[in-house]
Amino acid sequence: MNDIAIFSDAKLNNELRAIYESHGSPVAVLLEHDDDGAAAASAVRAFCADIPDAVYIEGEALSPYPFLVPCGAFFYAIYCARERFNNFMSIDADRVDKIAAALKIGGAQASERPRPFELITSFYGFKRRDSEAFADAEIFQQILNVLLHISEKNNIVFQIKNADLMDDESVSLINYICRNVKNKKIFFVLTYRGDRPAVASIKSKLADSIFGQFRTCPVSADGLAQIFRAEGAYSDDAAFLVSLVSGRRSLLAAALEYLRARGAVVFNSGAAKYDPAPSYKAGDIRAALASGGPAEFARAVIGNFTGTARQILAAASIFHGEFRAAEVAVCLKSGAEEIKKELDGLKSAGILYQTAYGGVFSFAHPAFAEAAASLVSKDEALEYNLRVIEFFRGSVYELPNIALGRLIYHAMKTANYSDIAIFAERLADTLCAIGSAGRALKLVRFVEIVVFSKKDARSSVTGEQKTKLKLAHAKILILLGRYKIARDILLRAELETASPGDEGFRTAHAFEIDKWLGYIYMLKPALAPEGEDGAMKRFMAALNRQMSNVKSRIEITNLIALAHYHRSELEKASIFYRDSLKTLAMKKNDPGMWLELDSAQRGLSSVYLRQGEFRKALAYLKKCEELCAAAGNKKMLSNTYHYIGMLHHSRGEYAEATSNYERAIEISEEISDILAQSRIWTSLGVTHYNLANYRTALDFFNRSMQVALSTSNKKAVAILNGNIARVQAVLNNMEAAFFALREDIAILNDTGDLYGLAHAYAYLGDACHMDAKSDAAREYYLKSFEISRKSQFLRPLILSACGLIASTPAHLLSQQAQNIVNELMLIDSREIDIVSKSMILRARCAYETASGTYHRATCFINQALINFEKMNMPLETGLCLIDEANIMKLNGLFDMADAKRSYAVEIFNKIGADYYAKKYSAV
Incomplete structure (x- = not known):
């Protein structure tokens, strides 16, 4: 079969090429098809084959559970493309640290970064809690880093199939790439079925990124002449053929191969088209093919397969969308090489579509998938699904965690709810690691509410598995800042673990419950029955449970120190941090515990800073600098330089502050961490404001503002509006200052950010005072003062108090x-x-x-x-x-x-x- 002859569309090629060649930066086009996705994909591949400087990659938005994984089409494309690009081993680990473990890409260092629940209990994580919008932007940048790596030597044609089913994050990521990337040609071709209503929403959301909307043309009787010699006596059969497949090119390809296998037609390689066989008689094609429509034709074609091919088609029908030879081989207990040869034959017969990644197949048309499903009995389908689960549970050939939704799908088909609990816990942890805690929450709720309530369990869920999922649920809620609900779940889990059972299981879970309840009570003492002592009691209970486990003991000791620091009990905090350092020294500062060492050193640095011992504070931060450099964690190293710069800034040592900020920016640029750069630009802007370099300060604030707007980071936009207003006021641009402050306060009221409001009202008071509006100035200063005093916000309290006196x-x-x-x-x-x-x-x-x-x-x-x-x-x-x-x-x-x-x-x-x-x- 000649794919180019059947699927290439000269008109479509010209339309796509016009957009491709007229843009040097990323753009998207929409490509509609009539329920013939494989034909649309093949048409795009045929277009790409004529472009010598482009590499084709393929994403897929079809998912059994679309609510699970954000940016699903992109994760699919990167994972499937990893073999072609040497598993992306040459990408700096810090450029993909959030997604490497989820996708099993990059070197060992890329997958050894601290997990989210390790980070939030560390001092580094405690001081740096980002919003979910910020987390989305970080994932966007890391996926983009992979695409930029691919585009170093090639332009990219990136097709996303079933684009009307894309998750919101995939849509936002396309917009992010089209808006922010310059001088890199990434050509998104988004194919979709025209009769799906969801496409209207996709079109609206992508309005600024779409530069063309096209449609694949079904084959007409005239168009068939380019594929099959259909003139004269053959014209009636040609018309019948087009009618039978309703113009669907995928079905036409299968029909022609079906006819060729039966001697009715031959393929003329010289002309690159099919000809009637020498023995052809009018009506032979009609006689060879079933009457009816696409469904009847598909059933007839599939029904003619026998032996191994028939078994493969039956087994392949249990998969949701795509499958590999190894997976089908597991179902049939056959060798993968033998199955691969059969799959290649079915692809040549037009029954299967083979993706750009070689080993991945799907049915070429939904009608073939439906026909194949009729070949497998209920018991056979059940057994095949069980074999797939068993294979992935114990095989080295393992799915990345981000794709565990596939196994949840197979487990649901088998009522294997015990496995679902295991897969869901792993997937939820991975979703949290990529910054998608909201989706992780949806997953655990789905399992707890829907799955655990089912009565047809083939393998029932154990008490331990339910407790593990409850703990995962609570930890996700903590990440999302929903502490009260998390506390209630942990307290219920505590009651369940108190019942008789396996002692090791009870101790391990009791430790986790105590640790996380202590963490909640530290942040929100009002939620603890014991009040302010609640956190300490829980941490001490956790410590007593795991005294023999050095890593756990140090982790809890650091948390006890953090709790004292949080309560301004600096001497006590210092004692516990020093205890951690002594224990770590005895362990020769084990590299596996570098995050615990970093936490103790950062904690001590902050204790000394609040005690006014700047040199000691700086010395411990310098140790953190060395530690992050040795661990190869450039992201934390950049953050350390940023923090050192802020330390110098607070002492008015602006030259030293600027020097450290510049080192931080250099590292952030190296790993393409635009979000970290944005934070540092803001700090540089504040430093230059203090130095009265107002134009320079404004430039840094504006650069940071561009990032904040492109990532929809409302908190950052509000902070920057306040800083920009201060500069504009000094420059005597009072109208611009008031405009920025009004926008600032509107955002802060919307988000309920009291700390931001306290600053904004103080800045608005300054602007009114400068504009000779004394009464209004005092009103805003007083608002800031009252919020700050009630909430103990130090900086805005000083600003507003000074403003009240001045006005x-x-x-x-x-x-x-x-x-x-x-x-x-x-x-x-x-x-x-x-x-x-x-x-x-x-x-x-x-x-x-x-x-x-x-x-x-x-x-x-x-x-x-x-x-x-x-x-x-x-x-x-x-x-x-x-x-x-x-x-x-x-x-x-x-x-x-x-x-x-x-x-x-x-x-x-x-x-x-x-x-x-x-x-x-x-x-």
């Missing part, structure tokens, strides 16, 4: 601001950063000035001025000079006051702080 008229300040000053003095007594301390000094200066105690005001402003000059913060330096000038004027030192003010204006002009330059030049 209150001098004649009212001494009476109204005493409580605010007391609040600031209480904050100042704690270990806070030097910038915050200096802001408090300015606020106290304003209060003392209004109270008439000018000598105290002078002391406060002089110290603030020294601090800001030392940190090279020119805007704040200029504002301190203005405060000094005001005090001098009140003391009658008018010439000195004018000199101070002139110097301040000179600074404002130099740094481009147009608002302040204009304001104080006019005085």
Whole structure:
């Protein structure tokens, strides 16, 4: 059979080529077919065969459980393509660390990254909890990294079959790639069946990425002439043939091969078309083929197979969609090589479609699949499904965890619910690892509610399996921040494990229950019956259960330390972290426990930082730097440099901060971690804002904003709007500042982010105060102050308190601001950063000035001025000079006051702080 002759469509090729050649960056087109997906796929492959610089890859959106796996079409394509690209071994492990284990791609290092439930209990994970939108963006980038690896030497034609059934994440990923990738040709061809209603939604969601909508043409009587010599006496038979298969090219291919096998037609390789046999007589084709339509034709063709071919067709019919020779061989207890030869023969006969990945087959048309299903009895189908499950359970030839939905499908067919519990637990863990905890939750709920309630179990679910799934359910809820429901599930599981049974099973699960209840109570003490002591009691119980297990003991010891740190019990936290370090030292810092070592060192660093011992804090972070480098974990290494930079920033050491940020960006660029780069750009923007490099700061904020918008990260958009507004206000672009802040507050109200709102109201207060709207300024400062005080948000509390003092008229300040000053003095007594301390000094200066105690005001402003000059913060330096000038004027030192003010204006002009330059030049 000549696929090119049958499936190639000159008109379609020209249409696709026009789009392909006119775009140098990713684009998508839609390709509709009339229930002939294999023909559409073959047509796209025929098109790609004529393009010398393109590699063809194939995705499949058909799934028995489409709610399970995000980006399913992409995971399918990457997994199936791994052999062609040496399992993607040459990709940096950190570029695919989220998806490597799920797909079994990359080297050993790629699959040895910490699992999600290890990370969230580590200090690194505790400090960095990302939103689900952020997790989606991370997976998008890693899948894109694989595609970019493929495209290093080739353009890509990426066909997705059954595109109307794509999950939402696959749709979003196509948009993400088309929007963000430049100068790489990735041509998405999305094939779908035209009569499915879901396609309208897909078209709408992909509107900005689609540059063409085309349709495969069924074969007409005229079109058949290009495949089969049908003129003259043969025209009636040709018309019958087209009518019989309803123009479906896949069925036509099978019909022609069926006729060739029976001597009615021959294939003319020179002309690349079929001819009637020399002995042909009019009506022979009609006589050889069954009358009716596609279904009748398919049954007739399938019914003519005998022996091994017939058995293979029957076994293949139990699979949902595609299958491999090894899988069919397991069903029939035959050799895979023998089965592969038979499958190749069935492909040549037009019954099967062979994907671009060689060893993967499917039925060429749904009518063939339905006809083949009639060949297998209920008992045979049951036995075949059981053999498939047994094969994958014990064979080296193992599915990647991300594809375990296939085994759940076979287990459901056999009522093998015990296996479903095992597969679901593994798949749920993998979904969490790729950042899809929401889908993992749907899976465990499906199993617990639907599967466990069934009464026809062939293998019933054990109590241990139910408890394991309950634990998985609770842990997923913890990842999603739904702590109360997680607590309730764990408490129910605790009651169940208390009943008599296997002691080892009970101890292991009791340890897990205590650990995770302790974690919940640490984050949400109100959920613990014992209040604030609840977390510690649970952690101690877990510790006592696993004293002999060094890894578990260190993990719990670190969690106890974290709980003390969370409660600001720094000395106790230090003791437990040091205990972990001693135990790890005795184990020679076992590489298998590097995350526990990293947690202890990061924890101690943070303890020392809050105690004001900067050098010790930095020393332990440097140890984390060495540890991450030795472990080859570039993502955590980049994060460590970022954190070191933030440490220096908090001390006003901006050169050191910038240097570490740049090192972090260099690593993030190396592993294509655009999301990490975005976070660092934001930090760089804040540093440059403090240095009064406003244009540079704005550039960094805008670059980060592009990433936040492209990943739909509302939290990041809100943070950046606030920072952009601050810059615009200083540049005297008040309209732009107010616009950004209004958008900021709208997002924060929508997401219920109180911490963000506290900042936004403080920034809006600043903007109103600068715009001479004093009453509005005080209103917003007060909102920020009240939220911050109630929720103990330190930074916005300082900003709003200072703003309230600055915006209150001098004649009212001494009476109204005493409580605010007391609040600031209480904050100042704690270990806070030097910038915050200096802001408090300015606020106290304003209060003392209004109270008439000018000598105290002078002391406060002089110290603030020294601090800001030392940190090279020119805007704040200029504002301190203005405060000094005001005090001098009140003391009658008018010439000195004018000199101070002139110097301040000179600074404002130099740094481009147009608002302040204009304001104080006019005085």
